[in-house]
Amino acid sequence: MPADHRHPTMADVAERAGVSTSTVSRTLRGFATVSPEVRARVEKAARELNFAVSRQAASLVTGRTGVVAVLAPTLNSWFIGSALSALAPVLRAAGMELNVYLTPDMAERDAFFDRLPARRNADALLVFSFDLTDKESARLDDLQMPVVYVSQHVDGRPSVYVDDIAAARAGTRHLLNLGHRRIAFVQSVGASGFIFSSHERLLGYQEALTEAGVPPDDDLVVEATVGDKRSTAEAVGRLLSLREPPTAVFAEQDELAISVAWTLRNSHVDVPRRMSVLGFDDHQLAEWSDLSTIAQSPSDLGREAGLLTLALINDGEADMERHIVLPTLLIPRASTAPPRSDGPELAAVADPRSTGGARSGS
DSSP: OOGGGSOOOHHHHHHHHTSOHHHHHHHHTTOTTSOHHHHHHHHHHHHHHTOOOOHHHHHHHHSOOSEEEEEESOSOOHHHHHHHHHHHHHHHHTTOEEEEEEOOSHHHHHHHHHHOTHHHHOSEEEEESOOOOHHHHHHHHTTOSOEEEESSOOTTSOEEEEOHHHHHHHHHHHHHHTTOOSEEEEEEEOTTOOOSSHHHHHHHHHHHHHHTTOOOOGGGEEEEETTOHHHHHHHHHHHHTSSSOOSEEEESSHHHHHHHHHHHHHTTOOTTTTOEEEEEEOOHHHHHTTOEEEEOOHHHHHHHHHHHHHHHHHOTTSOTTOEEEEOOEEEOOTTOOOOOSOTHHHHHHHOTTOSOOOOOOO
8 A cells, every 4th residue: 555545553643743652642542641742742643644543442541442332122212312312412522432232122132131242342331211120130230331221210220210100190180180080091012022111100190090089990091002003093992982981091102192182083082172181201293283291301311311321431439329310391282171071972972873972173
């Protein structure tokens, strides 16, 4: 290769800066023993030669890879996508790169926990929205690196999350305060086996009912798959087939709530005059759909997770059990309203023999 086309080396930088190769190495790896004057000369020479130290070479000296790994069940999620979009700039500003391990099904998930590839390739691991088994948690503890849990509360381990129980309590109270007493809860389910704060939100819903003196009714808790119209229709059909149908539905997440509202309106059940619908997350579509919801900020979660991760990497005395709890907020919109007093008309809608169902006004 001609000399003017070869890649510059550390020796080239040393020659131009008038220092030894070892001084160049110490300078570019951030050692404090290099004087400011020498550091400026070396950095200037490196810029002029377009020279950069490889991460592999740097890791041999510093013991760090300069990489933060993320374990996520899916990227086909507004929530995780928004969190990662806020996380990446925080890491980039600190000179760190982001590496995502995607485990969309149980086979990929088992392979990850069997091999733990992040052990060799990262300085920390962020775990997004997983309902981990005890065995999986123990495997992550074996990584001997900071493991930060995002959008979930894990005892004894650094976590960044919202209080799903308190948030679901607040959402259910909103419906109770409007006068609803028959309130359904729709949980999300999927073939992958991952759970997104589902247990905590159901618990908060149940606690609010009990607090208000309304006995929880198992018939009012149904499941549906996000993005599956047939699954949502079946869940809504079970609710409308009850002897006493609900007057309000609290869906575990906004995408599911929007699907529930669409199914109800398509079945000539007016939202919110005949059935209120409340979601959770404040998805981008929630405002466009005029959906009442419990808002959280995935961007704030990603940003705070990044800052916490950097603190744990850079400070050996940092609190390895720190929890950061971010706020949620009720956003009332047009999908929730006080219940109508003429409940029998809704029961007639649920009866396929009826011809007097309510017409949608939306």
